[in-house]
Amino acid sequence: MSSVARPVGGKFLTPVTWFFIVLALIGGAFTLARFVFGLGATTAMSDGYPWGLWIAFDVVTGTALACGGYSVAILAYVFNKGKYHPLVRPAVLTSALGYSVAAVAIIIDVGRYWNIWKIPVRVDKWNLNSGLLEVALCVMSYVFVLWIEISPVFMERFKESGHGVLARLSTAILPVLEKVLPFILALGILLPTMHQSSLGSLYLIAWPKLHLLWHTPLLPLLYIISVVGMGYAVVVFEATFSSRVYRRERETAILGSIGNVTAWLTLVYLAIRIVDIALRGRLGLVFRFDGYGLLFLLEFASFLAAAVVLIGRKARVSPATQVGGALLMMWAGSLYRFDTYLVAYRPGPGWSYFPSVGEQAITIGLVALEVLVYVYFVKRFPILSGAPSASASR
Amino acid sequence: MTVTRRSALKVIAGAGAACAATALPAPAEGRERRKPGPDDVGLLYDATLCVGCRACVRKCKEANGLPPDRRELQGAVYDAPDDLNAQTKNIIRLHVEGNTTSYVKGGCMHCTDPACVSVCMVGALHKSKGGIVAYDKDLCVGCRYCQLACPFNVPKFEWAKAFPLIVKCELCRDRKEGPACAEVCPRGAIEYGKVTALREEARRRLAAEPKKYNGKVYGESEVGGTHVMYLAAVPFEKLGLPQLPSEPVPELSETISHGIYKGFIAPVVLWSALAVTIWRNRKKGAEGEEKP
Numbered sequence: 301m302s303s304v305a306r307p308v309g310g311k312f313l314t315p316v317t318w319f320f321i322v323l324a325l326i327g328g329a330f331t332l333a334r335f336v337f338g339l340g341a342t343t344a345m346s347d348g349y350p351w352g353l354w355i356a357f358d359v360v361t362g363t364a365l366a367c368g369g370y371s372v373a374i375l376a377y378v379f380n381k382g383k384y385h386p387l388v389r390p391a392v393l394t395s396a397l398g399y400s401v402a403a404v405a406i407i408i409d410v411g412r413y414w415n416i417w418k419i420p421v422r423v424d425k426w427n428l429n430s431g432l433l434e435v436a437l438c439v440m441s442y443v444f445v446l447w448i449e450i451s452p453v454f455m456e457r458f459k460e461s462g463h464g465v466l467a468r469l470s471t472a473i474l475p476v477l478e479k480v481l482p483f484i485l486a487l488g489i490l491l492p493t494m495h496q497s498s499l500g501s502l503y504l505i506a507w508p509k510l511h512l513l514w515h516t517p518l519l520p521l522l523y524i525i526s527v528v529g530m531g532y533a534v535v536v537f538e539a540t541f542s543s544r545v546y547r548r549e550r551e552t553a554i555l556g557s558i559g560n561v562t563a564w565l566t567l568v569y570l571a572i573r574i575v576d577i578a579l580r581g582r583l584g585l586v587f588r589f590d591g592y593g594l595l596f597l598l599e600f601a602s603f604l605a606a607a608v609v610l611i612g613r614k615a616r617v618s619p620a621t622q623v624g625g626a627l628l629m630m631w632a633g634s635l636y637r638f639d640t641y642l643v644a645y646r647p648g649p650g651w652s653y654f655p656s657v658g659e660q661a662i663t664i665g666l667v668a669l670e671v672l673v674y675v676y677f678v679k680r681f682p683i684l685s686g687a688p689s690a691s692a693s694r
Numbered sequence: 695m696t697v698t699r700r701s702a703l704k705v706i707a708g709a710g711a712a713c714a715a716t717a718l719p720a721p722a723e724g725r726e727r728r729k730p731g732p733d734d735v736g737l738l739y740d741a742t743l744c745v746g747c748r749a750c751v752r753k754c755k756e757a758n759g760l761p762p763d764r765r766e767l768q769g770a771v772y773d774a775p776d777d778l779n780a781q782t783k784n785i786i787r788l789h790v791e792g793n794t795t796s797y798v799k800g801g802c803m804h805c806t807d808p809a810c811v812s813v814c815m816v817g818a819l820h821k822s823k824g825g826i827v828a829y830d831k832d833l834c835v836g837c838r839y840c841q842l843a844c845p846f847n848v849p850k851f852e853w854a855k856a857f858p859l860i861v862k863c864e865l866c867r868d869r870k871e872g873p874a875c876a877e878v879c880p881r882g883a884i885e886y887g888k889v890t891a892l893r894e895e896a897r898r899r900l901a902a903e904p905k906k907y908n909g910k911v912y913g914e915s916e917v918g919g920t921h922v923m924y925l926a927a928v929p930f931e932k933l934g935l936p937q938l939p940s941e942p943v944p945e946l947s948e949t950i951s952h953g954i955y956k957g958f959i960a961p962v963v964l965w966s967a968l969a970v971t972i973w974r975n976r977k978k979g980a981e982g983e984e985k986p
Binding site for chain 1: 778779809811812813814815816817831832833834835836837838839841842843845847849850851852853854855856857858859936938943944946947948950951952954955961964965966968969971972973975976978979
């Protein structure tokens with residue numbers, strides 16, 4: 301197996317991509333409606349539930365699922381495990397796309413989007429008590445860092461083409477970028493560590509409203525541990541998916557050991573979570589078997605199932621087991637985020653929330669757009685590595 | 695896969711060290727409890743004096759240029775808001791239980807240590823002159839974190855508008871005569887003044903007529919104190935005022951994040967350590983990488 305990445309090639313417009321284009325267009329139409337008619341007309345959000353699907357899914361869960369780049373970078377660059385290098389490029393690309401989608405979702409979600417530029421610019425007005433300020437600045441910077449991390453992919457391609465301004469520019473920039481890359485990669489690990497833990501911190505202040513099975517001073521710690529596991533799960537899933545679709549060799553052994561890391565992280569997460577709840581004398585809330593207790597048990601069981609599947613001997617060799625475990629892990633991590641942000645958040649009597657058709661359409665549209673850009677880049681630029689198998693000629 | 699297992703633990707140690715260090719914040723590092731300043735102003739609402747005439751609701755709308763919240767009932771139109779909302783910064787609710795009735799005012803509590811101000815990214819919501827929690831629309835991004843953080847569900851958002859604002863009571867801070875609600879109340883149920891003086895007045899009323907009241911001043915200790923305070927005959931929780939401890943809402947979150955990010959030392963150290971490690975690893979060449 302060679303670890304040199306190459307473009308997959310092939311046609312971009314297929315029936316499948318057309319399907320995603322339609323979804324993206326529907327989302328686009330609803331986005332237009334949101335900007336013309338306002339948030340009330342297009343969403344189910346209210347003064348009781350000021351944050352809805354877009355924050356819980358597109359931003360919080362979406363960026364967590366986009367942490368493949370972060371998780372793989374830790375293994376490949378910090379722990380210096382060269383065998384993970386083939387996974388870096390596709391992981392960083394999905395991260396860049398996932399974070400960009402989250403950024404777009406935020407612009408759609410906030411009411412006074414024309415003031416967003418003031419957050420990075422009005423340094424004199426920064427409120428350093430605000431966890432959201434930290435998240436906003438970190439996410440903005442990280443989107444840049446991710447595109448810089450992935451930029452060699454495009455520049456290599458331009459350089460190969462050999463002529464034009466882009467080729468000359470790429471030839472000049474690539475060696476410089478190569479030199480400063482360790483500092484950018486370090487930033488690419490620091491920033492998610494900061495804001496992914498802070499996404500947990502955001503609900504620390506909601507203690508009068510957040511259910512006690514979810515509210516704990518350890519929220520930032522629980523968020524950062526679970527995000528690393530989710531990042532690995534996404535890499536396992538994505539590597540399998542692209543090896544199938546593009547009929548390339550699958551890195552089963554590498555993915556098996558990544559799954560193993562995920563399993564151990566998940567067990568650490570579960571241990572901290574349950575010990576914390578027990579020490580705070582809140583175990584009784586679990587065994588009240590009301591909706592919240594059952595939801596907590598479902599979350600716990602999901603994490604545990606993911607760990608058990610990924611830790612077993614079978615997960616080393618069987619792609620199906622790896623994908624199963626990864627899906628369980630993604631589900632568990634997403635459920636944890638949805639629960640904290642929406643289900644366990646209780647603004648008081650009389651309020652309820654379920655995402656409107658418009659909110660769902662915009663979320664689906666954004667995911668569709670993300671898939672389309674991924675497919676385009678993978679087909680045109682050197683992102684995936686591994687020799688295509690004999691039948692891969694489409 | 696012992697190496698990976700060890701790696702996993704190292705990852706946690708590295709990524710979570712900062713969080714873990716502050717997971718149990720030392721009391722000494724806790725932030726200071728705030729007190730109302732000597733010139734801070736507020737309201738004292740006495741539910742036992744209120745007759746529910748809603749003159750304050752009407753006057754509030756007039757003073758703040760807020761449109762009526764139109765309700766149609768059997769062909770007639772009323773300005774009848776059912777809660778605080780984008781057109782209503784002040785409301786009078788009715789509580790009935792058996793033979794006892796009580797009215798209760800709703801609106802911004804102007805906390806001494808407000809959650810909305812703690813979370814607002816660029817200070818669109820901020821403490822202004824007189825301890826008033828004020829709103830600057832030019833800085834507001836419309837993220838609505840204030841709504842999430844407020845334990846009283848006070849800040850409201852103009853959901854119906856394409857160019858929305860956050861709407862909340864600012865104690866008529868640009869009005870010479872002071873808050874319109876206090877000015878117009880025919881029963882003196884809403885008193886405007888310095889917070890310290892209002893607290894004394896509340897205590898005086900409790901002592902003078904202990905039988906008339908439930909014995910407490912709501913807003914004296916709740917979430918570290920509020921500048922809008924309540925007296926009532928009925929227990930406050932029955933009037934829909936949430937039972938809250940004396941801990942200011944932002945205390946926990948600010949203690950934890952200032953612990954993690956103290957002097958921005960932890961992030962800088964982590965970044966330097968990562969950069970050095972990555973740089974050295976690259977010189978060394980990665981383990982297990984196949985040479986092409």
